[in-house]
Amino acid sequence: MTSAISPVRSIGESHLTAAPRALTKRRARGAQLRGWLFVIPALVAYAAFVLWPIFQTFRYSFYNWDGVDPAQWAGAQNYKTVFSNEQLIGVIGHAFELILFFSGIPVVLGLAVATVMRRFVTGRMSTVARTVLFLPQVVPLVAAGIAWSWMLSTTGVVDEVLSKVGLGSLAQSWLGGFNTALPAVGVIGAWVLLGLCTVLLYAGMTKVDPALYESAQLDGAGPFREFLAITLPALRQEVAVCVTVTVIAALSAFDIVYISTQGGPGDATMVPGLEIYQLAFYNRQVGLASALALVLMVLVIGCILPVQWFARRGAEQ
Amino acid sequence: MLKGPSRLKNRRSMLLRRHSALAGLLAATMLVTTPTGAQAASLAAAGSGPASFAANCGTQPVTMQGLFESGFPDIVDLTQLFTKQYPNVKWSIREDPFATITSNAPLILSGPNPPDLMRMPQITGLVKDHLLKNMDGYFNTFGWDRFPASDLEQMRVAPSGAPQGVGPLWALGINYSMTGVFYNKALAAKVGMTAAPATLAQLDAVLAKAKADGILPVEQFDSSGNGGLIFPLQYLMADYTIQASGSVAPINDWVLDEPHATVVTPANLQAVEHLDTWIKDGYFNPDANAVSYATMMSRFDAGTGLVIFDGDWESGGFDSHFPGKFGFFLFPPLKAGGKQGAMSAPLTYGIAATAKHANCAAFFLNWVETNSAARALNVAVGGSNPGGPASLPIPPVKPGTVTAQTLAAGQVIARDNGGMGFIANATGPIDAEAWTPAVQELFGGHLSPEGVLKTVQADYLQELSAP
Numbered sequence: 001m002t003s004a005i006s007p008v009r010s011i012g013e014s015h016l017t018a019a020p021r022a023l024t025k026r027r028a029r030g031a032q033l034r035g036w037l038f039v040i041p042a043l044v045a046y047a048a049f050v051l052w053p054i055f056q057t058f059r060y061s062f063y064n065w066d067g068v069d070p071a072q073w074a075g076a077q078n079y080k081t082v083f084s085n086e087q088l089i090g091v092i093g094h095a096f097e098l099i100l101f102f103s104g105i106p107v108v109l110g111l112a113v114a115t116v117m118r119r120f121v122t123g124r125m126s127t128v129a130r131t132v133l134f135l136p137q138v139v140p141l142v143a144a145g146i147a148w149s150w151m152l153s154t155t156g157v158v159d160e161v162l163s164k165v166g167l168g169s170l171a172q173s174w175l176g177g178f179n180t181a182l183p184a185v186g187v188i189g190a191w192v193l194l195g196l197c198t199v200l201l202y203a204g205m206t207k208v209d210p211a212l213y214e215s216a217q218l219d220g221a222g223p224f225r226e227f228l229a230i231t232l233p234a235l236r237q238e239v240a241v242c243v244t245v246t247v248i249a250a251l252s253a254f255d256i257v258y259i260s261t262q263g264g265p266g267d268a269t270m271v272p273g274l275e276i277y278q279l280a281f282y283n284r285q286v287g288l289a290s291a292l293a294l295v296l297m298v299l300v301i302g303c304i305l306p307v308q309w310f311a312r313r314g315a316e317q
Numbered sequence: 318m319l320k321g322p323s324r325l326k327n328r329r330s331m332l333l334r335r336h337s338a339l340a341g342l343l344a345a346t347m348l349v350t351t352p353t354g355a356q357a358a359s360l361a362a363a364g365s366g367p368a369s370f371a372a373n374c375g376t377q378p379v380t381m382q383g384l385f386e387s388g389f390p391d392i393v394d395l396t397q398l399f400t401k402q403y404p405n406v407k408w409s410i411r412e413d414p415f416a417t418i419t420s421n422a423p424l425i426l427s428g429p430n431p432p433d434l435m436r437m438p439q440i441t442g443l444v445k446d447h448l449l450k451n452m453d454g455y456f457n458t459f460g461w462d463r464f465p466a467s468d469l470e471q472m473r474v475a476p477s478g479a480p481q482g483v484g485p486l487w488a489l490g491i492n493y494s495m496t497g498v499f500y501n502k503a504l505a506a507k508v509g510m511t512a513a514p515a516t517l518a519q520l521d522a523v524l525a526k527a528k529a530d531g532i533l534p535v536e537q538f539d540s541s542g543n544g545g546l547i548f549p550l551q552y553l554m555a556d557y558t559i560q561a562s563g564s565v566a567p568i569n570d571w572v573l574d575e576p577h578a579t580v581v582t583p584a585n586l587q588a589v590e591h592l593d594t595w596i597k598d599g600y601f602n603p604d605a606n607a608v609s610y611a612t613m614m615s616r617f618d619a620g621t622g623l624v625i626f627d628g629d630w631e632s633g634g635f636d637s638h639f640p641g642k643f644g645f646f647l648f649p650p651l652k653a654g655g656k657q658g659a660m661s662a663p664l665t666y667g668i669a670a671t672a673k674h675a676n677c678a679a680f681f682l683n684w685v686e687t688n689s690a691a692r693a694l695n696v697a698v699g700g701s702n703p704g705g706p707a708s709l710p711i712p713p714v715k716p717g718t719v720t721a722q723t724l725a726a727g728q729v730i731a732r733d734n735g736g737m738g739f740i741a742n743a744t745g746p747i748d749a750e751a752w753t754p755a756v757q758e759l760f761g762g763h764l765s766p767e768g769v770l771k772t773v774q775a776d777y778l779q780e781l782s783a784p
Contacts, residue, residue, distance in 0.1 A: 153607060153612075266758040281419075
């Protein structure tokens with residue numbers, strides 16, 4: 001009996017358990033479908049305004065086209081030009097030099113400022129300090145470029161201050177000198193990005209358990225040791241975000257350079273973003289501009305991926 | 318197509334989006350309209366046909382679309398005067414900086430709603446792409462053969478885009494600018510300059526005296542995209558070329574893209590070397606490479622600098638805002654009484670190949686050149702020769718004004734046949750890509766005089782050979 005009943009029971013049981021499973025599956029599928037419905041508008045916009053232009057840029061990069069006349073197939077010639085033209089290689093080099101200013105200064109200085117704020121600035125002062133530091137991020141880059149152009153001119157505040165403190169011999173046209181223009185542009189970028197990095201890093205520091213600092217102090221650790229042993233490792237993710245954002249800003253710099261120097265003097269501050277614009281709209285070499293744009297995109301991704309990998313590895317550890 | 322003031326003033330005013338890694342991608346995307354042979358052919362058809370026909374604005378209400386260069390009030394004033402005389406014509410005007418017009422012109426002219434009348438950047442590329450109206454028909458209709466042929470030469474281009482100076486007419490200048498040297502009268506008196514220098518050597522001496530007296534000899538702009546050192550350079554090129562060849566023709570050949578024309582000549586090398594001595598002697602403001610046109614003007618207006626090298630579009634402003642403070646003279650020749658050269662270029666306006674009211678636009682251009690009220694307004698506001706038929710007199714101006722001096726200088730240049738196209742207009746990108754970086758590097762000591770000419774010539778040949 002048992003053996004006779006058992007299969008029936010088991011079949012009945014399996015029916016009874018299979019139905020909810022199917023229902024669950026259907027529900028899951030329905031939820032998935034609803035999820036896609038929510039995602040689709042954004043996906044369509046992303047495809048139309050990001051993926052499609054990238055595809056078109058990729059397509060154009062294999063043509064010689066002035067934007068109006070019928071395009072002519074150029075094969076890989078535009079890419080060969082990008083990698084063999086000394087001027088274009090120099091332009092890419094400038095972008096990497098800017099990383100020192102756009103990333104190095106904001107991250108290092110941001111860490112220092114955020115540490116000082118965490119230790120010494122509290123309450124309302126902390127809010128005020130963060131707001132003031134973040135302000136440059138809110139100012140449009142065009143406005144920042146204009147303001148800094150005035151400040152860095154020979155009649156600007158920088159040279160005036162230098163003269164007042166007895167360093168008048170250093171006063172010069174910062175944006176007009178071949179040796180000073182790129183660092184001057186870098187300083188503008190550093191000013192813009194310092195606030196963002198500081199606020200991000202400060203936010204990261206607030207999540208560190210204060211007990212860790214107390215323990216370290218009990219063990220006799222000084223501020224510098226605290227910073228190295230506790231703060232810095234805890235901020236791996238935030239530092240990665242800062243480096244990612246600032247490296248992208250450096251490699252894709254356009255606004256600040258266009259406003260403050262337009263790539264000059266000579267080609268001293270020419271960067272890929274501006275070169276792409278000039279090639280497309282002044283030289284009307286859309287194919288070459290597209291090739292340079294794609295090379296720039298690959299460079300940005302190539303620089304960002306290791307940073308992301310480093311951050312993810314840290315999070316896993 | 319000489320650089321106008323607002324072209325330079327407004328370069329910094331373009332608002333550009335952030336995150337410009339995508340700038341190139343977006344730039345390319347904006348030009349996404351698939352280029353087809355059929356489109357080009359239809360545009361070519363619209364732009365061709367030198368037939369003579371009646372062209373006017375009719376009597377029905379017309380709204381003209383105008384795209385003009387910002388900072389040039391004369392053209393806007395002229396449209397208002399035109400509407401007073403022809404009330405059925407209204408204007409919808411958009412004003413952009415010259416740099417914006419230059420970069421957007423192909424896109425605008427090939428778009429579905431191009432302007433009827435548009436301030437023209439360098440036109441060779443636009444002609445090649447069949448984007449402009451062939452104006453030979455209007456030439457016949459309005460009898461523009463009464464205009465001095467040399468006035469129209471710079472707007473003639475072969476349909477293939479080269480050479481310039483010959484072929485159909487594609488644009489018309491509403492006035493004809495003249496360049497030279499503006500000087501501060503008070504500072505000139507201080508350095509003992511009682512009359513305009515008669516020779517280059519005398520100018521050298523005046524500049525040296527100013528330097529010795531602690532007065533800045535030359536205030537000049539030379540920031541990127543605004544290579545103002547090209548002004549004195551081309552004056553010097555004219556002097557040495559006239560000495561070597563008897564005229565400025567070799568320079569004009571180069572500007573007009575004549576086959577085998579070269580800027581690498583012994584005369585031009587002497588010119589760059591002369592400019593280099595001025596730079597090394599400290600005659601220019603040391604921050605020239607970072608000084609925009611607007612900054613130069615504000616400094617000169619405020620009394621800094623004995624001279625600036627500039628054009629007569631500033632004459633009206635000097636007369637109205639600083640009467641008696643400034644004077645003008647043509648760049649002096651190498652030998653006293655010798656021929657003189659100056660950049661003399663029209664402020665050009667063209668009609669889109671597919672413009673809806675092309676006839677009315679042409680009628681307006683003809684009216685600007687021939688109507689006495691329009692010509693008087695043009696001189697008073699624009700400060701330049703209004704062009705038009707050789708038989709028409711230049712409207713009178715107050716004697717002793719800067720405008721009177723620049724107009725008189727025009728007569729000298731006409732007598733000497735010394736009018737030159739601007740070397741920065743030889744090709745579309747030659748200014749931004751070659752001349753400006755080259756003179757900036759010369760100023761910074763990073764390029765030799767010979768290097769300047771060779772760099773520019775290499776870029777010139779590359780651009781002319783581009784498909």
